[in-house]
Amino acid sequence: MTTVVSDTGVGPLLRGWREQRRLSQLELALRADSSARHISFVETGRSRPSEEMVLKLAEHLDVPMRERNALLLAAGYAPRYAESPLDAPRLEALREGIERLLQGYDPYPALVVDGSYTVVAANQGIGLLLAGLPEHLLAPPLNAMRITLHPEGLAPRILNLREWRHHLLAQMERQIGLARSESLRALYEEVAAYPLPPGAEADDSPEEEPYPYFALPMRIAHDGRVLSFVSSISTFNTPMDVTVAELAIETFLPADAETVAYLQSLSD
Numbered sequence: 001m002t003t004v005v006s007d008t009g010v011g012p013l014l015r016g017w018r019e020q021r022r023l024s025q026l027e028l029a030l031r032a033d034s035s036a037r038h039i040s041f042v043e044t045g046r047s048r049p050s051e052e053m054v055l056k057l058a059e060h061l062d063v064p065m066r067e068r069n070a071l072l073l074a075a076g077y078a079p080r081y082a083e084s085p086l087d088a089p090r091l092e093a094l095r096e097g098i099e100r101l102l103q104g105y106d107p108y109p110a111l112v113v114d115g116s117y118t119v120v121a122a123n124q125g126i127g128l129l130l131a132g133l134p135e136h137l138l139a140p141p142l143n144a145m146r147i148t149l150h151p152e153g154l155a156p157r158i159l160n161l162r163e164w165r166h167h168l169l170a171q172m173e174r175q176i177g178l179a180r181s182e183s184l185r186a187l188y189e190e191v192a193a194y195p196l197p198p199g200a201e202a203d204d205s206p207e208e209e210p211y212p213y214f215a216l217p218m219r220i221a222h223d224g225r226v227l228s229f230v231s232s233i234s235t236f237n238t239p240m241d242v243t244v245a246e247l248a249i250e251t252f253l254p255a256d257a258e259t260v261a262y263l264q265s266l267s268d
Contacts, residue, residue: 009045009074010075011042012043014042014043014071017058018039018061020177023061025039025040032053032060033056048076051077054068055068055080064179064246065081065242065245066081066083066115066242067179069081069242082240082242083241083242084244086120086243091243091244102121102122102123103123105123105125105251106124106267107124107125108253109126109229109251109252110125110126110252111126112248112250114243116143116184117143117144117146118144119142119143119144120247128266129154133147133154137150137152145168145191149168149191151197154220155194155197157221157222158220158221159219159226160217160218160219169191169192172184172187215230216230217230218230225262226258227254228254228256228258229259230255231252232253233249234249234250
């Protein structure tokens with residue numbers, strides 16, 4: 001993803017974020033230790049906010065780091081946060097830490113995606129789930145949402161596809177609401193339009209039947225058995241780089257004893 005800079009100034013951008021967060025000028029002013037009058041002047045262009053004020057407002061509006069750079073540029077300031085390639089020398093410790101984490105999680109599946117769900121790292125457990133998928137889906141750049149929801153991908157193997165698809169699309173909608181990313185919106189529209197595999201129900205509403213698990217599992221057919229996983233997503237705390245801020249580590253925890261026993265048998 002790239003940083004898009006508006007030529008309308010920082011005021012309309014801040015107003016857009018404030019309205020999206022459903023805050024009044026007074027509410028934002030109270031949070032940012034300012035005044036509603038000053039917020040109004042900033043939004044209408046009558047007052048140019050300081051660099052510190054731009055960052056403070058962005059923080060209270062929960063603006064993603066990439067868009068914070070765009071706000072700074074629109075206000076006439078230099079970007080505050082670097083956007084380093086993942087293979088940059090300064091991120092070597094990060095790469096090594098991620099690799100150790102993924103390897104340590106084997107044989108359970110784990111992967112790392114960027115802000116557009118492009119897979120940047122994965123362990124052998126993920127490879128197990130992807131075995132047998134067509135080459136065109138596995139060709140770089142690998143995209144986790146495409147692989148999961150494509151009718152030639154994992155979708156036909158996911159036994160509770162209706163619920164899992166609903167969960168993934170809702171997750172993307174929440175992310176789009178936070179980031180306002182055009183590339184993410186395009187990906188959402190693409191995967192939401194995928195035809196459902198034969199036999200899958202078209203109704204995306206959650207099923208009434210509860211699962212005997214502590215969280216919604218992904219139940220997937222594999223080699224004549226059913227594996228059940230619940231996913232957990234982790235991000236980096238207090239990142240200072242756009243690339244790092246947009247990384248997410250997703251781990252799949254076995255949801256039943258049968259899945260644990262099978263995966264453990266593969267590593268014996």
